[in-house]
Amino acid sequence: MxxxxxxxxxxxxxxxxxxxxxxxxxxxxxxxxxxxxxxxxxxxxxxxxxxxxxxxxxxxxxxxxxxxxxxxxxxxxxxxxxxxxxxxxxxxxxxxxxxxVDVDETTxxxxxxxxxxxxxxxxxxxxxxxxxxxxxxxxxxxxxxxxxxxxxxxxxxxxxxxxxxxxxxxxxxxxxxxxxxxxxxxxxxxxxxxxxxxxxxxxxxxxxxxxxxxxxxxxxxxxxxxxxxxxxxxxxxxxxxxxxxxxKLRAFREHELDDVNRVYELYNNKLEDYVLKPVIPNGYYSSFAQYTIKLDSKTQRDGLQSHLKEQGIPSMVYYVKPMHKQEAFSNLNFNESDFEVTNKLCDTVLSLPMHPYLKEDEVAKVAKTVNEFLG
The missing domain is CATH 3.40.640.10 (Type I PLP-dependent aspartate aminotransferase-like (Major domain))
Incomplete structure (x- = not known):
């Protein structure tokens, strides 16, 4: 996969x-x-x-x-x-x-x-x-x-x-x-x-x-x-x-954008409520560069990622470190209390396989693996 x-x-x-x-x-x-x-x-x-x-x-x-x-x-x-x-x-x-600037915890x-x-x-x-x-x-x-x-x-x-x-x-x-x-x-x-x-x-x-x-x-x-x-x-x-x-622009317009949103719906239907799924506000449409879920803690997130890897399922953490903690910006002064949401997201988000060519049985396998680990 x-x-x-x-x-x-x-x-x-x-x-x-x-x-x-x-x-x-x-x-x-x-x-x-x-x-x-x-x-x-x-x-x-x-x-x-x-x-x-x-x-x-x-x-x-x-x-x-x-x-x-x-x-x-x-x-x-x-x-x-x-x-x-x-x-x-x-x-x-x-x-x-x-x-x-800190971000919205939902979007x-x-x-x-x-x-x-x-x-x-x-x-x-x-x-x-x-x-x-x-x-x-x-x-x-x-x-x-x-x-x-x-x-x-x-x-x-x-x-x-x-x-x-x-x-x-x-x-x-x-x-x-x-x-x-x-x-x-x-x-x-x-x-x-x-x-x-x-x-x-x-x-x-x-x-x-x-x-x-x-x-x-x-x-x-x-x-x-x-x-x-x-x-x-x-x-x-x-x-x-x-x-x-x-x-590729023609393919993107003709089917890829629709297909990646189809995958989004499949994930949403197959994943249980053990995780927080991506939220798309009313009137918004996403091109789903990533399908990113939120877990309860860093320990749970890292455990799930390791379990997915054992099952041959790739995943990624975007992002493991917030901008204000990057060494390149260490000369700037920050107040950690200003970045409560970002700090939490870096510890709890996990992106699952996501692309227009992902098959339904592959989505089902990912969802089943996530559900079984967290259930």
Missing amino acids: QFRDLKTQYTTYKDEIDSTVQEVMNNASFIGGSIVKELEEELAAYVGVKHCISCGNGTDALSLVLMAWDVKEGDAVFVPDFTFFATGEVVSLNGATPVF FNIDPNKLDKAIQKTIEEGKLSPKVVIPVDLFGLPANYQEIEKVAKKYNLLVLEDGAQGFGGNIDGKMACSFGDAATTSFFPAKPLGCFGDGGAIFTNDDELAALLNSLKIHGKGENKYDNVRIGVNSRLDTIQAAILKI
Whole structure:
């Protein structure tokens, strides 16, 4: 059993993928070109925004937006404490200071009320200037943008949606990666829409921002790549990955998103109430990058994970360590009482196998194993 079955996905579309990769090889056009442009247009249309700017990976996507917004030393950027390291890393990389915010215990996403308090506290301390909020669509579920954007507007902050795990989700039909002032996603292979290497994209309705990002991602180019008008980086989605993503985007739209939600329903029906199952609020739709359950304690969680492994069932802990406890951020001062939910989640969450190609009998085996261990 695979935790995220990329092999079956490939074999399902092998002929098309092999053919399109061979075509790129035959044309010897490996960077840029019409295929990348076509993919960007398809992605923008799917999300429902004017511009999609592809780039080298999801981390670069976040960093490029912060660069374009001139986020720098002395700025505070508010980031959920329960997420992958990259979301805070890009803040420090651009010279600013990440301010970590505890999350909602039900959705695992940034808590808007705690966000408001963190911004107030930062203003009162007077050492940093609040600049940006980066909500994360954790495990495929969009964050609470209605409330987050109210808080951001109250303090005149920019909102950068980190949709690395959320691509394909929506709130009342409004797609993930269309919220805030800009949004990003990752095409890391295990993401809801993944390529066969690294890749990322930025989404925005802002014409000027899009033009600036297209410059920054190619060495700060002006009229052409040898006309450099600003300091930038080298972060481009290569043509082979774009060609693969065009095929995988079609599969994602036609059946994978529906299939992964079918697996979600199967898990919910087969798992007993010994565990807390993922909660999807009314009006929300998740792309289920992960199916994450909560246990009563670290001892119980670790025991279950060991038992699953003995039965040949893979599982993962996202995340074993909160952001504020990462050594890379040890220079920052924190109050542990501000992260009660995140600290508990790191000790009690467990992600089960989850992908569009998971069979019903495999879900049944996982659920039976969990139920028997905890029952």
